[in-house]
Amino acid sequence: MLEINVKKRLRDFDLGVKLDVARGKTLMLVGDNGCGKTTLLNLVAGLDNPDEGRIALDGRALYDSESKTNVPPEARGIGYVFQSYALFPHMSVYDNVAFGLRTRRMAAGEIKILVKDRLEAAGLWEIRKAKAADISGGQKQRVALARALIIEPRLLLLDEPLSALDVRKQAAMRDELMETIHACAVPCIIVTHDLRDVACMGDQACLLERGKLALQGGAEEVLRWGSGMNAK
Amino acid sequence: MASNQADVSRFDERSLVELVNHEHETIGKAICIPSRTREVALKAGLALLLTLAMTFIALPVVALFLKSPLDTIVRSLHDPMVMDALRLSLTTSTLTTLIVVLMGTPVAYVSARFHYFGKELADSLIDLPVIMPPAVAGIALLVAFGRMGIVGHYLNAFGISIAFTTLAVIIAQVFVSSPFYIRQARTSFEDVDLAFENAARTLGASRVYTFFHVILPIAMNGLISGAIMAFARSLGEFGATIMFAGNFQGRTQTMPLAIYTAMQGDLDVSLCLAIILVAISFVVIVLVKTLTRRVYKKC
Incomplete structure (x- = not known):
């Protein structure tokens, strides 16, 4: 279970969010550009610090302003897929996926087996030697997801994982992504602009407006928000 | 009708x-x-x-x-003055480049990634030697590290003398060439997308591991071209060296100083050294252009 209760002063408004995500559930975070969605993911990942509050995963505090706990990002065990995918351009597909295991000083033989399994499952084994900069958008998305999942994260954060793909690929990747996330059985937060993503992939959804949770509910309710938002 | x-x-x-x-x-x-x-x-x-x-x-x-026939150049190459100057210049410039890279890389990274009190002043200080006339740099170094200088005075008490030694040549070269490396390195680090660093951290990499395995390789081409520029600048250094290190053959007489000295006697030696420096300059330009063209695509 992921528990978030944080406050942070941003340039134009105050971010104040309180929400929980249960194990194996996917929370879809929607909202306009600049409403604080990515900032919230960064706070959870430890890439940015809240001004006050608490973030806990499975009962263990990752950040707690009262007890002055702040676990560094490398020790949080969180799988984060960035909007730009952030694949290391000087490394091959194989090295990108193996990166998280090498930082854990795992034995080379073990790394080889795990990376091979992961790349084969994602259909990326054939392009394992290609430089990350030279592969297609869909392949980059798969590599980024494989890289985040191979470390067996306790929490998954995905920042607009489908936005860099064209519409046709989005539909195919949406199903693939949903299957992979459900197989992990960890709490997951996905930031998106697309209400179809929310309806297809989410268990619960939140609408963030200027740093505050404006609406919260089941994913099936989102299409009603959409019509409400359009009416506004 | x-x-x-x-x-x-x-x-x-x-x-x-x-x-x-x-x-x-x-x-x-x-x-x-x-x-x-x-x-x-x-x-x-x-x-x-x-x-x-x-x-x-x-x-x-x-x-x-x-103006320099090939046989004259080849003959002048055997002149002890040319050989001494060439050896000294290549040795000091190589050492200078190593020092500049080792000292300048962390400085450039901190300058590119962090905001701290007095950053503007620090950045201006780093850039100062570029616009400072080399002769002024020479005098400044002399009053700092010379026998009667504010630091040299204390060093002299321990029997350490810097001015008019090969070490003074290296110090003068480091002083004038470091901004060329640091400026280029700073730009290269700024160009590395912060998302790469963040991705590495979430994958379990410490700051140091991230620096050596992600940031440094991505910025490498820029760093190498900066190092080449610093090497070229130190090879051509004249004003600060002659003021702070003097002009002693084999000890402080680098190639530019040797050109100046030979001009008063044997013009062929002067021309030979000048042609070597021009050739090195050409190689430097080609290397820098090739390296700066090879920039990683964003992922």
């Missing part, structure tokens, strides 16, 4: 249309010809300016080669 009138009016209409067309053509030509002439004149002017600029830069270099 009516048909006659119709013919006349049709004739008038036709002639009017022809007249208008004719006038349009005439006006069109009147507008077209000067604009085309202006365009040609502009292009010719630009071509002339470009040719003049290229000639101005190329002429002295070409003259250097024309």
Whole structure:
């Protein structure tokens, strides 16, 4: 279970969010550009610090302003897929996926087996030697997801994982992504602009407006928000 | 009668249309010809300016080669003054580049990634030696590290003398060439997307591991081209070296100083050294251009 209760002063408004995500559930975070969605993911990942509050995963505090706990990002065990995918351009597909295991000083033989399994499952084994900069958008998305999942994260954060793909690929990747996330059985937060993503992939959804949770509910309710938002 | 009138009016209409067309053509030509002439004149002017600029830069270099027959250069290469200067210049410039890279890389990274109190001042100080006249840099180093200098005074008490030694050559070169590396390295680090660093951290990499395995390799081409620029600048250093280190053959007389000294006696030696420096400059330009072209695509 992921528990978030944080406050942070941003340039134009105050971010104040309180929400929980249960194990194996996917929370879809929607909202306009600049409403604080990515900032919230960064706070959870430890890439940015809240001004006050608490973030806990499975009962263990990752950040707690009262007890002055702040676990560094490398020790949080969180799988984060960035909007730009952030694949290391000087490394091959194989090295990108193996990166998280090498930082854990795992034995080379073990790394080889795990990376091979992961790349084969994602259909990326054939392009394992290609430089990350030279592969297609869909392949980059798969590599980024494989890289985040191979470390067996306790929490998954995905920042607009489908936005860099064209519409046709989005539909195919949406199903693939949903299957992979459900197989992990960890709490997951996905930031998106697309209400179809929310309806297809989410268990619960939140609408963030200027740093505050404006609406919260089941994913099936989102299409009603959409019509409400359009009416506004 | 009516048909006659119709013919006349049709004739008038036709002639009017022809007249208008004719006038349009005439006006069109009147507008077209000067604009085309202006365009040609502009292009010719630009071509002339470009040719003049290229000639101005190329002429002295070409003259250097024309005035130095190959056999004279080869003979001058055996001159002890040339060999000493070449050896000293290459040794000191290599050591300078190593020092600049080791000291400048962390400075450039901190400057590119972090905001701290006095950052503006620190950045201006780093850039200062670029605009400071080399002779001023030489005097400044002398009053800092010379025998009576504010630091040299204390060093002298321990029997350490820096001024007019090979170490002084290296210090002068580090002083004038470090901004060339740090500025380039800072830009290269700034160009590395913060998302790469963040991705590495979430995958379990410490700050140090991230720096050596992600940031440094991505910024590497820029760092190498900065190091080459610093090497070239230290190789050509004259003013600060002669003021702070003096002009002693084999000890502090680098190639530019040797060119200056030989000018007063044997011009062939001077030309030989000059040609070696020009050749190195060419290699430096080619290397920097090749490396700066190879930039990683964003992922």
